[in-house]
Amino acid sequence: MVIRKRDPARTLALLWRAPEHRSRKPGLGADEIVRAGIALADAEGLAALSMRGVAERLGAGTMSLYTYVPGKDDLIDVMLDTVYGETEAPGPEVTGWRARLEHVARQNWDLHRRHPWTLEIATARPVLGPQETAKYERELRTVDGIGLSEVEMDSVLSLVLGHARTAARGALEAADAERRTGLTDEQWWQAHAPLLDRLLDPEHFPTAAKVGSAAGSAHGAASSAEHHFEFGLARVLDGIDVLIRSRDAR
Structure with a gap:
């Protein structure tokens, strides 16, 4: 997990494009x-990111980049803030808090799939840039006015975004395994499932044998990141529904 060290005033000036960074x-x-x-x-990948590598892509000298961007950590912050601008608010045809939150989850799932390096960055402390701020605003609006307190609105959004991020990380790990081994998840499962059937004694591991076999058959693999995303999202939204209904019942 990449944790950045930078000067807050300097980074915020870059994020909000103070005149010296234009x-x-x-x-x-x-x-x-x-x-x-x-x-x-x-x-x-993020491990390959360097000021020199960026300069080579631009056909510029490495030192000339420091005129506009103080360092790599600052650059990562602005990169993250920039891609946050790719997410969109649900359109007017998306009605109801549940559909709107589902839209938010899918936007973030897609964002992480397009830019897997975003999953390598520690986000406990937000970058506080213009795109992240706008993203936070439009995502909060999906649950505004449905009976939640301000703190609950923030918590509900964090829950949905956390689920999308975790599921996307599982998809990234599956893609990395395929690149390293040259085998898809389905090919890996086809090679291992017969061996597992012989070695996994149902008498000693009855539940694992039964459930593992059923899941493997359903997914054609040991697991499916897409299934986990869809299943988990539905359960997260179910839980939020319970919270909202409890308010209506008062």
Whole structure:
């Protein structure tokens, strides 16, 4: 998990594009540097991100980047804030808090799948940039006016976003395993399932044998990140529904 160390005032000035971070020459500025950083992280992962690598993508000298971006940790913050701007509020055709929250969950699931490096960044302390702030605002609006307190609105949103992030991490791990081994989850399961059937004694592990076999048959693999996302999201929304109904019953 990547934890950034940076000067708060300096990073916030970059996030909100104070004048000193705006482009002074054609083709090079904070925006161009951030876009190149995102492209590099998307292609090769966050471990491959460096100021030198970004400079090479831009055809610029490494030191020229520091004119606009103080360092790598600051760059990561702005990259994260920038991709947060890709999420969209539910349209007017999406009605009801449950459908709106489901939209939020799917937007974040898709975001993490497009940019897997976002899952490598510690987010306990938000970046507090303009795109993250706008994202927080539009996501909170999906549960505004449904009977929750302000703290509960924040907690409900954190619960939904946490589920999407955890499920997306499972999908990333499955994709990484496929790249490392050259086997899809289905191929891996087909190779291991017959051996497991012979080795897993139902008398000693009756529940594991029964459930594992059923899940393997259902998913065609040991597990399915997509299934876990859908199943878990439905249960999370069910729990929120119970909370809201308890308020209506008062």
